[in-house]
Amino acid sequence: MDITVKQHGPDIHNGQLGIEEKQFPCALGRSGILRDKKEGDGGTPSGVWKVQACWFRSDKWLTPPQKLPTHKIKEASGWSDDPDDPEYNRPVTLPHTFSHEKLWRKDDQYDVIITLDHNVMPVVPGAGSAIFFHLAKPDYGPTEGCIAISHDHMREVLPLLTPGTKIIIQA
Numbered sequence: 001m002d003i004t005v006k007q008h009g010p011d012i013h014n015g016q017l018g019i020e021e022k023q024f025p026c027a028l029g030r031s032g033i034l035r036d037k038k039e040g041d042g043g044t045p046s047g048v049w050k051v052q053a054c055w056f057r058s059d060k061w062l063t064p065p066q067k068l069p070t071h072k073i074k075e076a077s078g079w080s081d082d083p084d085d086p087e088y089n090r091p092v093t094l095p096h097t098f099s100h101e102k103l104w105r106k107d108d109q110y111d112v113i114i115t116l117d118h119n120v121m122p123v124v125p126g127a128g129s130a131i132f133f134h135l136a137k138p139d140y141g142p143t144e145g146c147i148a149i150s151h152d153h154m155r156e157v158l159p160l161l162t163p164g165t166k167i168i169i170q171a
Contacts (some may be wrong), residue, residue, distance in 0.1 A: 001160060005147055006170040007033055007043075011144035015044075017149055018158060026055055026152045030142035033171045037118070037128040038143070044145050045128055046171035049116040053162050055103060062109045067162045073110065077103040083125035090123070101130050109135050112154055116167060133167065 001019065008016035012032030017024045023035055034043030053069040055077070060063060064070045071091075078092045078100040085098035103110050114133035128145060137149035147167070149157065 003167045024149050026088050027136045027143050027148040028142045029145040039126045039128055045118055049118050049167050051165040052115040052117055057111045065158050073103045075104045079130045080147050081129040088125050089119050089129035090125055126150040
């Protein structure tokens with residue numbers, strides 16, 4: 001089963017996510033959907049990306065998915081976003097010398113993260129990192145390049161995801 005994502009609405013960061021017959025509002029990157037993703041451009045990369053794994057905060061999300069490989073987010077969990085880092089676009093343990101995202105956040109956006117295979121084999125420095133499918137801000141404000149849906153919608157979508165699920169982001 002595939003998921004489709006496209007821009008929808010008046011702002012380029014407003015999107016629509018479709019799975020089976022259902023449609024859900026989603027947030028996209030502040031620069032909308034881009035064909036040529038670069039680190040820091042704020043764009044959601046167009047293309048077909050496979051779902052890889054689920055990272056979750058076990059203190060906030062009590063039921064991990066049953067069909068995806070799972071990883072618990074810990075206070076020392078991070079993700080490298082520095083093209084000069086040998087661990088670029090990979091999970092890292094904090095503290096980390098290079099620039100990175102903290103996965104353990106005060107807001108709820110990273111309580112559940114689905115990693116995608118964008119820029120993973122091979123990893124190309126500067127071609128974009130940490131492209132996730134995660135929880136949206138309450139106002140569906142823009143992401144830094146990810147796809148984000150509400151907590152309730154994630155509860156509905158997460159059990160449907162398998163390692164074979166593809167997310168098709170249409171420019």
